[in-house]
Amino acid sequence: MRQSHLKMGELTRACHVSDQAARLYERMGLLKPVGRTAKGYRLYDAESVERLRFIKQAQRSGFSLEDIKALLHLDLQDELTCASMKDLLDRKIQALSERMKELADMRDVLQSLRQACDGEPGPLCPAFLKLCGPQCAPSDPNPARRKTPFQR
Amino acid sequence: MRQSHLKMGELTRACHVSDQAARLYERMGLLKPVGRTAKGYRLYDAESVERLRFIKQAQRSGFSLEDIKALLHLDLQDELTCASMKDLLDRKIQALSERMKELADMRDVLQSLRQACDGEPGPLCPAFLKLCGPQCAPSDPNPARRKTPFQR
DNA sequence: ATGGAGTCTGTACTCAGATACAGAGTCAAG
DNA sequence: CTTGACTCTGTATCTGAGTACAGACTCCAT
Known part of the structure; x- marks a missing residue:
């Protein structure tokens, strides 16, 4: 019985994910620990690492956690x-x-x-050059005040 | 003086964006109207359409509005x-x-x-097959209760 | 002239995803 | 044994982006 189990910190460091994010994914049903120690510590394995990495990659590819959950299930x-x-x-x-x-x-x-x-x-892509025209800068917050002015 | 100006609704329909989203972008400094009517209605032109479309595309490409603002400025x-x-x-x-x-x-x-x-x-990509293993399903919310149990 | 569609401002709310923190228990190296 | 690093649960807070709504004003076709 090889002792290849990981604890929370080992998993999350391997995947560049915070502990709490991992717990969040667990609550949402995306990543269940393979077990718990007698004292309640979560245990993971190499598959968990792959799975968590997949979750992050899918996320970067524009999938919501709900989508990913459906995929995984x-x-x-x-x-x-x-x-x-x-x-x-x-x-x-x-x-x-x-x-x-x-x-x-x-x-x-x-x-x-x-x-x-x-x-x-x-x-320089001409379409973009135009984009860099004059219409930038946060607009004047009071362009034509309403309520008071707003000339009748 | 060609009357090629657009009002809010014309602009946003052309870009599949809500009016309020467009106003939000304005407040954030991404899209300033080219002017206002005497009564305070925003006026846009064809460039505004390009610009707004660019904003949406950049967003879909993973840029935050702040990033896009920097690009446009x-x-x-x-x-x-x-x-x-x-x-x-x-x-x-x-x-x-x-x-x-x-x-x-x-x-x-x-x-x-x-x-x-x-x-x-x-x-079937073997890496993914493994992912579809057993560790799905929202985990038991009380895996090793703390506070009360959590044995000695 | 009127009534419905459009627009204005401002504020409040939503939503997903992530983070922070408090209070308690656990582990292991010295 | 003690102490510092981990981990646990639960709850609260944050952020980015957007939506909803109220109350007022405007436009225009009939």
């Missing part, structure tokens, strides 16, 4: 769950592709912006 | 702003690349999961 045996999950998955895969496209576009914008910073008057 | 004339912005941009471009990689990974995972749903025992 997917029961391949259950026809019904599977059917509704297929829909969800199709939508998510679609959304993912769109976001990848947007990310690529955004990276391009940032890259030309970055070059503009270096002084190269180069081919 | 970038002053190419100002050496100092430019210098610190270069750092920011480099970091953001880097982060973007990483997120694109993660998104691609996630899409692959979802795709094999999707196929597993279709019954194909096929090459």
Whole structure:
């Protein structure tokens, strides 16, 4: 019986997650410890590490914790769950592709912006140049006061 | 003087954004109307539409409103702003690349999961199969009660 | 001229996700 | 044994982004 169990701190350090976040995920049903010590300390294993890392990655990919929970609870045996999950998955895969496209576009914008910073008057995406026009700065909090003025 | 100005509703419908979200962005300094009517109604133009769309896209790409504000306020004339912005941009471009990689990974995972749903025992990403192990379900809220039990 | 749609400001609320903290028990190195 | 680092539960608070709503004013088509 190899003693490969981790305690809270070991798990969370391995995943760059706070203890309380891990407990939060547990309360939400995303990550259950494999057991408890006699004194009530949570015990985890290597799979927990993978699972927690997956949770964080999915989150960064734009999934909500509820989405992730559904993913993790997917029961391949259950026809019904599977059917509704297929829909969800199709939508998510679609959304993912769109976001990848947007990310690529955004990276391009940032890259030309970055070059503009270096002084190269180069081919700064013209759409963005316009964006850097005059309409910035927090707007005057009292543009045309209402209540009192608001000329009749 | 072409009358190409938009009012709030026209702008926000064109960008699929609520009026109040647009006002929120204004308060935060991301989107200033080009002017006001005599009665205080905000006026926008085509550039505003581009700008607002950019804000939404950047948001979907994982930027916070504060980040976006910094991007939009970038002053190419100002050496100092430019210098610190270069750092920011480099970091953001880097982060973007990483997120694109993660998104691609996630899409692959979802795709094999999707196929597993279709019954194909096929090459379901083994890492994920493990994730679908036993440690799901909201954990027992009272695993080793404290205060009272928590033996001696 | 009137009534419904649009707009204004200001304030309060929601929601997800995360953090902070208090008070109590536990573990292990010196 | 004691002490400092961990861990436990429960509750409260924070943040970022957005929504809801009330009360007032405006616009415009009939």
